Amino acid sequence: xxxxxxxxxxxxxxxxxxxxxxxxxxxxxxxxxxxxxxxxxxxxxxxxxxxxxxxxxxxxxxxxxxxxxxxxxxxxxxxxxxxxxxxxxxxxxxxxxxxxxxxxxxxxxxxxxxxxxxxxxxxxxxxxxxxxxxxxxxxxxxxxxxxxxxxxxxxxxxxxxxxxxxxxxxxxxxxxxxxxxxxxxxxxxxxxxxxxxxxxxxxxxxxxxxxxxxxxxxxxxxxxxxxxxxxxxxxxxxxxxxxxxxxxxxxxxxxxxxxxxxxxxxxxx
Amino acid sequence: xxxxxxxxxxxxxxxxxxxxxxxxxxxxxxxxxxxxxxxxxxxxxxxxxxxxxxxxxxxxxxxxxxxxxxxxxxxxxxxxxxxxxxxxxxxxxxxxxxxxxxxxxxxxxxxxxxxxxxxxxxxxxxxxxxxxxxxxxxxxxxxxxxxxxxxxxxxxxxxxxxxxxxxxxxxxxxxxxxxxxxxxxxxxxxxxxxxxxxxxxxxxxxxxxxxxxxxxxxxxxxxxxxxxxxxxxxxxxxxxxxxxxxxxxxxxxxxxxxxxxxxxxxxxxx
Numbered sequence: 001x002x003x004x005x006x007x008x009x010x011x012x013x014x015x016x017x018x019x020x021x022x023x024x025x026x027x028x029x030x031x032x033x034x035x036x037x038x039x040x041x042x043x044x045x046x047x048x049x050x051x052x053x054x055x056x057x058x059x060x061x062x063x064x065x066x067x068x069x070x071x072x073x074x075x076x077x078x079x080x081x082x083x084x085x086x087x088x089x090x091x092x093x094x095x096x097x098x099x100x101x102x103x104x105x106x107x108x109x110x111x112x113x114x115x116x117x118x119x120x121x122x123x124x125x126x127x128x129x130x131x132x133x134x135x136x137x138x139x140x141x142x143x144x145x146x147x148x149x150x151x152x153x154x155x156x157x158x159x160x161x162x163x164x165x166x167x168x169x170x171x172x173x174x175x176x177x178x179x180x181x182x183x184x185x186x187x188x189x190x191x192x193x194x195x196x197x198x199x200x201x202x203x204x205x206x207x208x209x210x211x212x213x214x215x216x217x218x219x220x221x222x223x224x225x226x227x228x229x230x231x232x233x234x235x236x237x238x239x240x241x242x243x244x245x246x247x248x249x250x251x252x253x254x255x256x257x258x259x260x261x262x263x264x265x266x267x268x269x
Numbered sequence: 270x271x272x273x274x275x276x277x278x279x280x281x282x283x284x285x286x287x288x289x290x291x292x293x294x295x296x297x298x299x300x301x302x303x304x305x306x307x308x309x310x311x312x313x314x315x316x317x318x319x320x321x322x323x324x325x326x327x328x329x330x331x332x333x334x335x336x337x338x339x340x341x342x343x344x345x346x347x348x349x350x351x352x353x354x355x356x357x358x359x360x361x362x363x364x365x366x367x368x369x370x371x372x373x374x375x376x377x378x379x380x381x382x383x384x385x386x387x388x389x390x391x392x393x394x395x396x397x398x399x400x401x402x403x404x405x406x407x408x409x410x411x412x413x414x415x416x417x418x419x420x421x422x423x424x425x426x427x428x429x430x431x432x433x434x435x436x437x438x439x440x441x442x443x444x445x446x447x448x449x450x451x452x453x454x455x456x457x458x459x460x461x462x463x464x465x466x467x468x469x470x471x472x473x474x475x476x477x478x479x480x481x482x483x484x485x486x487x488x489x490x491x492x493x494x495x496x497x498x499x500x501x502x503x504x505x506x507x508x509x510x511x512x513x514x515x516x517x518x519x520x521x522x523x524x525x526x527x528x529x530x531x532x533x534x535x536x537x538x539x
Binding site: 174259261 | 361
């Protein structure tokens with residue numbers, strides 16, 4: 001590597017981190033400035049400073065709600081992971097099961113969750129309904145990706161397993177699942193964000209029905225009370241939670257694949 | 270046109286390991302890959318199937334391996350090696366190294382033993398021995414992605430040899446490698462074959478490779494795939510670099526090229 005290309009790479013890396021921060025700072029400054037110059041009341045549009053103050057002031061309440069939402073998201077995500085991979089394996093092993101159930105998996109996926117949530121809240125206890133929403137939104141990408149992965153096995157490797165008389169279980173465990181791993185992890189990365197969305201949608205639907213203490217419920221409640229700064233503060237926490245979920249899953253993806261899969265290899269190799 | 274020495278295909282040799290008798294293969298799509306294909310493989314020989322692409326040489330290899338069923342004719346294993354197929358004492362090397370990218374070299378070579386349910390400690394010793402044979406003992410913890418094309422092919426060969434197969438089937442294993450690596454692997458393969466006294470059926474479309482390696486070259490014609498003629502390459506082993514430049518080698522190559530040209534003329538239009 002020549003020194004020139006290495007300095008350019010370093011500059012590139014710095015810019016990639018610095019530029020979004022500059023854009024954020026500029027945007028926030030403009031926002032604050034607009035709010036002050038125009039004298040916009042906080043119940044119409046609070047400035048970033050006030051939002052930050054609210055976040056600090058209401059931290060105990062908001063953090064409690066964040067934990068509730070994250071717990072739901074995590075449970076929904078786990079169910080989606082187990083359900084998605086499990087169903088895909090079941091479909092892969094039995095064509096009859098696949099033919100029988102696949103259309104319904106698609107129907108669950110294409111029906112908007114916002115429309116299903118109120119119904120679920122009627123028939124299920126609230127916690128179960130919220131969880132079901134998170135699961136319905138998140139499981140399909142795992143199912144679809146895992147199915148694709150299980151069917152993407154190298155034909156020669158499959159022949160090799162046949163040559164040595166491998167059992168179905170061996171083929172599944174030692175060949176199909178490892179081949180599908182990059183696809184499964186890709187599906188999980190999508191599912192992480194979606195299960196947060198599912199949890200939020202269900203909490204908002206549940207919030208209008210009465211009970212609830214998650215972050216999305218706080219947003220709905222603050223909306224009724226015209227506590228706009230707290231709405232923004234809760235929204236900020238939700239975004240941060242989404243970003244953290246995405247990066248944690250990306251890290252898991254990287255750690256699992258870095259030794260062998262194209263997607264996780266260093267560029268200079 | 271010069272006539273080729275044609276061996277009667279039905280000669281039954283005492284050392285016969287496996288024979289294909291009147292084997293035909295029609296794919297579900299209607300493609301006729303093989304018709305009336307006769308081949309006898311004798312214990313200890315190195316036989317190449319040489320032919321243009323599409324002459325069914327890979328199909329023949331897959332049928333011997335039991336990966337594909339003939340639609341006509343039969344595969345006969347000699348009584349002493351009748352168990353060979355069921356015990357999977359066949360090694361198969363594909364055109365691609367066909368390694369599991371998600372695990373290291375050691376586990377890749379271990380795979381056949383693991384699938385056969387071998388005891389872990391014995392299996393480990395055999396994997397180490399197989400890696401030793403192909404000169405990769407230092408790379409057992411490396412992942413396939415970290416190896417060169419030639420090294421990956423060595424791993425593939427080690428994996429095929431780890432079960433100590435009576436018959437090693439190779440489907441154009443070196444076709445994707447550069448010439449320097451190919452020549453090196455040719456020499457290594459001959460050494461392994463001599464050291465292990467195994468039997469090799471080698472599919473190739475290279476006249477030079479088939480002559481260099483084989484004790485017998487079976488020339489195939491296409492559409493439908495069949496044996497056109499065969500040549501005994503009775504140059505002594507061990508063969509090394511100086512065999513490549515010898516007059517004998519040139520003469521054998523010329524004869525094989527002529528046979529291949531005739532086979533291609535006899536095959537239908539592509």
